[in-house]
Amino acid sequence: MSEVVRFGVSIPQELLNTFNRLIARKGYANRSEALRDMIRSHLVAEEWELGARPVIGTITLVYSHGTRELEQALTKMQHDWCRHILSALHIHLDKHNCLEVLVVKGKSREIRSLADRLIAVRGVKHGEMSMTTLGKDLV
Numbered sequence: 623m624s625e626v627v628r629f630g631v632s633i634p635q636e637l638l639n640t641f642n643r644l645i646a647r648k649g650y651a652n653r654s655e656a657l658r659d660m661i662r663s664h665l666v667a668e669e670w671e672l673g674a675r676p677v678i679g680t681i682t683l684v685y686s687h688g689t690r691e692l693e694q695a696l697t698k699m700q701h702d703w704c705r706h707i708l709s710a711l712h713i714h715l716d717k718h719n720c721l722e723v724l725v726v727k728g729k730s731r732e733i734r735s736l737a738d739r740l741i742a743v744r745g746v747k748h749g750e751m752s753m754t755t756l757g758k759d760l761v
């Protein structure tokens with residue numbers, strides 16, 4: 623754990639009031655913790671944008687298994703990308719609909735590309751990608 627330092631911040635009163643309301647709504651105990659989280663969040667976002675560093679994440683897909691050739695297309699793509707897919711969870715939502723959650727790891731631009739391709743498959747009703755850092759460079 624690195625050393626904790628204190629520093630002063632100059633900020634317009636109105637902006638501080640808005641910030642205080644925001645962090646109260648989010649349930650933060652104090653401004654320091656809120657600020658630390660915001661800084662980390664920006665660092666993670668920048669890490670993704672650079673595109674070369676390894677990230678880990680999930681791709682969530684909802685689809686109807688009855689759509690012609692959909693499952694073959696998804697399975698083929700997952701085999702093609704097997705080095706990036708660590709795990710797959712399949713849940714049968716009802717008679718027709720399926721939820722699939724893939725845990726993925728790789729360079730952020732590759733993960734973005736895989737997510738875009740999966741979500742674009744005909745018959746996928748909804749898709750979301752969530753990326754996070756592997757955590758090594760965050761304090």
Ligand code: NI
Nearest residue numbers: 713714719720
């Ligand atoms: Ni299913």
